[in-house]
Amino acid sequence: MAKALFCPTCREVVLIDNQNFPFCSDRCRILDLGKWASGDYKVSTPIQDPDLLEELSRSRRDNPKIDDED
Template sequence: MATKKALRCPTCRTLVLERNEDFPFCSDRCRRIDLGKWASGDYKISTPIQDPDLLEELARSNKTQRQNDED
């Protein structure tokens, strides 16, 4: 017999079964609260970027953005 996967909702900590349509959230409301936190900058990825190609691309993008802002 297969075990059912269950996690805690990241927003309200309610136990949620894998078969729930909003999994891993318990509801659409909690999903939207979480999305709002990402959109407002409450959540941040704290690991520094290690890929040299990506760092170079970001530097070029920032330089272009600053030039556009000055125009």
């Protein structure tokens, strides 16, 4: 039996063998990409990796303009 999910964009049922899986169509895939690109979606989990946190901190110290852009 083929597995299925709902398209994250339009909620239509999509079978796992669909070439656009997990989206129902190329249109829905592009709409989703556009939402990521425009900032509609955000990853809300805080960064836990101490090395990455140190690197970000160092980068902000070296480039103070980065903080001004937000």
